[in-house]
Amino acid sequence: MRHHSILRAVTKFFLPYILLFGLYTQFHGDYGPGGGFQAGVIFAAAIVLYGLIFTPRIARKVIPYRAVYIFMSLGILLYAGVGVATLFMGGNYLDYNALNHHHPVHGQHLGILLVELGVGITVAAVVICIYYAFADRLES
Amino acid sequence: MIPFAMAAILITMFMTLIRAFRGPSLYDRILSVNSFGTSTVLFIVVHGFLNGRPEFLDLAIVYGLLNFIGTVAVLKFFGLREYGSDREKEETKKL
Numbered sequence: 605m606r607h608h609s610i611l612r613a614v615t616k617f618f619l620p621y622i623l624l625f626g627l628y629t630q631f632h633g634d635y636g637p638g639g640g641f642q643a644g645v646i647f648a649a650a651i652v653l654y655g656l657i658f659t660p661r662i663a664r665k666v667i668p669y670r671a672v673y674i675f676m677s678l679g680i681l682l683y684a685g686v687g688v689a690t691l692f693m694g695g696n697y698l699d700y701n702a703l704n705h706h707h708p709v710h711g712q713h714l715g716i717l718l719v720e721l722g723v724g725i726t727v728a729a730v731v732i733c734i735y736y737a738f739a740d741r742l743e744s
Numbered sequence: 745m746i747p748f749a750m751a752a753i754l755i756t757m758f759m760t761l762i763r764a765f766r767g768p769s770l771y772d773r774i775l776s777v778n779s780f781g782t783s784t785v786l787f788i789v790v791h792g793f794l795n796g797r798p799e800f801l802d803l804a805i806v807y808g809l810l811n812f813i814g815t816v817a818v819l820k821f822f823g824l825r826e827y828g829s830d831r832e833k834e835e836t837k838k839l
Contacts, residue, residue: 611816622809629802636799646806653813656820 608657615657622650630724634713640720644727651728652735660739672733679726686718746794753790757783774818781811 630643655663687698695702700715760783763776785804792800 625805625809629806637802642806646809649810649813653816656813656816 611657615653619650619654622653623647626650626728630720631717633720634716640723641727643720644724644729645731647724647728648731648735651732655735655739660736664736667732669733669736672729672736675725675729676733679722679724679729682722682725683719686715686722690715746790749790750787750794753783753787757787770822774815774822777818778811778815781807781814785811 626643626647626649629638629646630640633639633643651663651667654666690699690702691697693702693705698715698719700712701708703711703715705711757780760776760780764773764780767773767776785808788800788804788807792798792804
């Protein structure tokens, strides 16, 4: 893709806005359309675009395999950790009301935010991992 | 007025679908799928304004973004027969 200067320029221009839009979808998901899954996909789409236009070798320098594996596990750990934390604070599994006994609404807010963050991290890492798996596939 | 715009966009989408199925060459199909995505963005926006829900603009932005990335990916796959390995010499030779 060395000769496609328009694609390269457009990608360089749009990349931060795509990442920012992914974060917006993540953290504005309480009030508008969005949520963890969609935000993860948008965030990963930026990395996929970067790997498509520049080579996957450079994309792997930005987010290496090791980071992808760590983030995949970290998201699920965050999701399950919130559930276990609510268990220890005297509620059911993923019972957000238990996170803040004085203001259950605040507990709901915090719980949803953390769980969606875990979902977003995992989905982004998995989509990037799928793209790496396709891009690095050896020709049979 | 807006329902007429929706109807017009639906007709356009139908015609692009016909071109996608009957297109003689690969590039006709890719171009028709791309313009189908553009029509979908327009349709989502018009639908959002018809129902008084401007939040649909977010969905339209996402759809346009994925449309762009998908078209680049498909074109690259059919141009190079792979999603871009690290072999840049071969890549530049084919281009």
